[in-house]
Amino acid sequence: MKRLPERTETTRLLLRQLTPADEPAMGASLRDSADHISPWLPWMANEPISRADRRELMSTWEQEWRDGGDAIFGIFLEDEHIGxxxxxxxxxxxxxxxxxxxxAGHTGRGYMTEAGSAMTTLAFTQPGIERVAIHHDRANAASGAVPRRLGFILAREVTKPIDAPGEEGVEYQWEVSRDAWAARAAAT
Known part of the structure; x- marks a missing residue:
């Protein structure tokens, strides 16, 4: 994967590569939202982690992005980290x-749909990428609303081990193809 841009803007949001300097803001967002996201994210079982460990993790993310690997972007509303x-x-x-x-304080306002749309568009700038997927546990209805609003199709349901306390063990796997995304963009 070629390196994604360091940042992109939507109508209301700034999505940008996180750096260790973002640790205080991201750590605060995680602490504020722990009860909201812990049921769905297995890695939350390790929270809270030390500030030093989080900065090290964020350095790893930054290096992966620089190397053309996974890209973890912070979502910022004005100057506030919201996810x-x-x-x-x-x-x-x-x-x-x-x-x-x-x-948790920013749900229900379409921010994640807006961010998901931008990330889908960015994904299709990558050579050889023909599909973008979103996976979530069936019980996580809020996460399922995002791909539905974005026009992804539910491609399959997969039984999987339960990794987080809110999960049922059935993963919904949503997909959109490059052609379908382009057609959707042309229609709007």
Missing amino acids: NVGLHRRGPTDSLEIGYWLH
């Missing part, structure tokens, strides 16, 4: 998966 969104190589070589979480 993260990433593009991950977790599936077939012609596909990227979007992962995300949003601060």
Whole structure:
């Protein structure tokens, strides 16, 4: 994967590569939203982590992005960090998966749909990417609303081990093809 741009803007949001300097803001967002996102994100079982460990993790993310790998972007509303969104190589070589979480105080306003749209468009700037996916547990209705609003199709349901306390163990796997995304963009 070629390196994604360091930042992109939507109508209301700035999405940009996180750096260790963002640790205080991201750490605060995670602490404020722990009860909201812990049921769905297995890595939240390790929270809270130290500031030094989070900065080290963010340095790793930054290096992966510089090397053309996964990209983890902070979502900023004006100057406030309100979540993260990433593009991950977790599936077939012609596909990227979007992962995300949003601060509990900023849900229900379309921010994640806006960020997901921008990340889908960015994903299709990558050579050889023909599909973008979003996966979530069936019980996580809020996460499922995002791909539905973006025009992704529910491609499959997969039984998987339960990794987080709110999960049912059925993963919904949504996809959109390059052609379908282009057609949707042309229609708007």
